[in-house]
Amino acid sequence: MEKTTKNTAIPTEITSVIEALEKGGYEAYLIGGCVRDLLLGRTPRDWDVTTNATPEEIIPLFPKTFYENDFGTVGVVNEETGDERLRVVEVTPYRLETGYSDFRHPDEVKFSTKLEDDLKRRDFTINAIAVSLSNGAIKDIVDLYGGFKDIKDKIVRTVLNPNDRFTEDALRIIRAIRLATELGFTINNDTEMAIQSHTKLLPKISAERIRDEFIKVIMSKEPKRGIELLEKTGILQVIIPELVSGKGVEQNQAHAYDVWEHLLRTLQHAANKEWPLDIRLSALFHDISKPETRRFSHETKQYTFYGHEVVGSRVTKKVLGRLKFPTKTVEKVTKLIRWHMFFSDTETISLSAVRRMINNVGVENIWDLMNVRICDRIGTGRPKENPYRLRKYKAMIEEAMRDPISVKMLKIDGKRLMEVTHETPGPKIGYVLSALLEEVLENPKLNTNEYLDKRGAELIKLPESDLKKLGEEAKEKKDGKEEENIEEIRKKYHVS
Numbered sequence: 001m002e003k004t005t006k007n008t009a010i011p012t013e014i015t016s017v018i019e020a021l022e023k024g025g026y027e028a029y030l031i032g033g034c035v036r037d038l039l040l041g042r043t044p045r046d047w048d049v050t051t052n053a054t055p056e057e058i059i060p061l062f063p064k065t066f067y068e069n070d071f072g073t074v075g076v077v078n079e080e081t082g083d084e085r086l087r088v089v090e091v092t093p094y095r096l097e098t099g100y101s102d103f104r105h106p107d108e109v110k111f112s113t114k115l116e117d118d119l120k121r122r123d124f125t126i127n128a129i130a131v132s133l134s135n136g137a138i139k140d141i142v143d144l145y146g147g148f149k150d151i152k153d154k155i156v157r158t159v160l161n162p163n164d165r166f167t168e169d170a171l172r173i174i175r176a177i178r179l180a181t182e183l184g185f186t187i188n189n190d191t192e193m194a195i196q197s198h199t200k201l202l203p204k205i206s207a208e209r210i211r212d213e214f215i216k217v218i219m220s221k222e223p224k225r226g227i228e229l230l231e232k233t234g235i236l237q238v239i240i241p242e243l244v245s246g247k248g249v250e251q252n253q254a255h256a257y258d259v260w261e262h263l264l265r266t267l268q269h270a271a272n273k274e275w276p277l278d279i280r281l282s283a284l285f286h287d288i289s290k291p292e293t294r295r296f297s298h299e300t301k302q303y304t305f306y307g308h309e310v311v312g313s314r315v316t317k318k319v320l321g322r323l324k325f326p327t328k329t330v331e332k333v334t335k336l337i338r339w340h341m342f343f344s345d346t347e348t349i350s351l352s353a354v355r356r357m358i359n360n361v362g363v364e365n366i367w368d369l370m371n372v373r374i375c376d377r378i379g380t381g382r383p384k385e386n387p388y389r390l391r392k393y394k395a396m397i398e399e400a401m402r403d404p405i406s407v408k409m410l411k412i413d414g415k416r417l418m419e420v421t422h423e424t425p426g427p428k429i430g431y432v433l434s435a436l437l438e439e440v441l442e443n444p445k446l447n448t449n450e451y452l453d454k455r456g457a458e459l460i461k462l463p464e465s466d467l468k469k470l471g472e473e474a475k476e477k478k479d480g481k482e483e484e485n486i487e488e489i490r491k492k493y494h495v496s
């Protein structure tokens with residue numbers, strides 16, 4: 001690893017802030033996660049600048065700033081930038097922290113004039129590297145705790161004594177796992193042992209903070225490994241014990257894995273597809289209540305899991321609520337779980353059954369439900385993601401949801417037609433509407449009030465027998481078109 005930042009450029013919005021601080025006679029460094037990511041060739045999520053200047057000294061150096069929080073962070077505003085994330089650059093004075101009686105927040109924040117003090121309060125060695133810049137590239141690296149080597153060796157290790165660090169701030173316990181998961185790093189042995197012996201502090205951390213780290217684990221490329229790490233260290237037992245009960249719960253022959261392994265594999269497939277959080281959560285929790293609903297049937301010599309989707313959806317609601325997930329997420333995920341057991345034997349299933357399913361889970365969720373099913377299949381150990389039956393089911397969904405071809409599509413209705421033609425109700429009105437529909441199907445541009453009023457008035461003058469013939473022919477053509485549309489849908493899914 002070289003000291004350059006070959007692939008990840010440092011934005012000028014950042015370098016100019018550092019230059020302005022230095023020009024004012026102060027020290028200024030990039031620090032924390034952004035340095036770690038730069039050295040790894042990853043794109044930093046956010047940028048942190050640290051300096052020996054106090055907030056009062058930082059503010060006059062920039063045209064527009066604001067005071068961000070209790071930690072002395074100054075937000076430097078750049079209104080010209082095209083990148084919303086760089087509109088505010090955070091500059092924080094070197095800080096010292098003392099006493100953590102609530103296991104989360106330092107009792108007192110003190111500014112310091114020494115960079116070393118600021119590095120010492122950081123969580124992990126890989127996050128405790130500071131770099132100065134010159135011409136937009138890294139100049140000096142200040143690395144007091146071997147972070148550079150740990151990045152090279154892919155190790156998450158606390159700065160100084162792990163027991164102290166986790167006692168000071170228990171959020172670090174779950175941050176360690178999140179970082180190891182996101183970066184594909186291992187956790188240093190002493191650090192891991194200290195995590196294991198401090199998980200009891202986790203309930204002191206706010207649910208929102210735990211949720212945010214948990215989301216990052218789920219949204220990483222390797223969420224399966226992340227959840228396994230959470231379990232291995234005993235964190236999962238504290239934050240989501242409901243999930244752990246799937247361990248060792250065997251299923252029937254169709255399933256290659258126990259419930260726990262199945263859930264993790266289902267989640268991992270959602271990540272492989274880069275699907276969003278809602279789907280990933282549904283994948284992870286969909287069978288969460290299989291353990292408590294499992295019964296052995298002596299008749300079939302098989303396990304049954306009757307109602308596990310109903311119980312599971314309730315349990316998931318409780319878990320996500322406890323972790324303070326937004327109501328919208330909770331509602332969607334619990335719906336997907338509630339209906340994940342839809343019966344998909346397309347040989348026997350009817351279009352109206354599919355319609356009912358769409359109605360149950362909601363039009364807005366139906367395609368996500370299909371994706372959860374795909375993950376479920378792969379997580380079961382089946383090789384095919386999108387087999388005939390599922391494609392057929394999807395074709396049926398589209399068929400059920402498409403707008404039927406009908407005279408309702410016309411910009412004229414029977415009432416209006418009678419108004420413009422002074423015709424009384426009777427079969428002629430129906431024939432004319434059918435004939436108009438046929439014209440509009442041929443040329444959709446004709447579907448205007450103006451044209452249809454005029455054309456309706458012309459057609460109505462034809463003798464009734466001619467009109468009848470015209471209307472019936474048009475209806476036949478319409479039915480043909482309908483069939484063609486359905487054919488199209490089936491072709492799209494390669495089913496018959």
Ligand code: ATP
Nearest residue numbers: 032033034045046048121122123127128169171172
């Ligand atoms: P990312 O931004 O990719 O999510 P990060 O490591 O940058 O990860 P931030 O929350 O942005 O995380 O924090 C920035 C830096 O602040 C960290 O790299 C670390 O040096 C320090 N830091 C964050 N949280 C803690 C903590 N709980 N204890 C000690 N230091 C922390």
Ligand code: MG
Nearest residue numbers: 033034045046
């Ligand atoms: Mg960061």
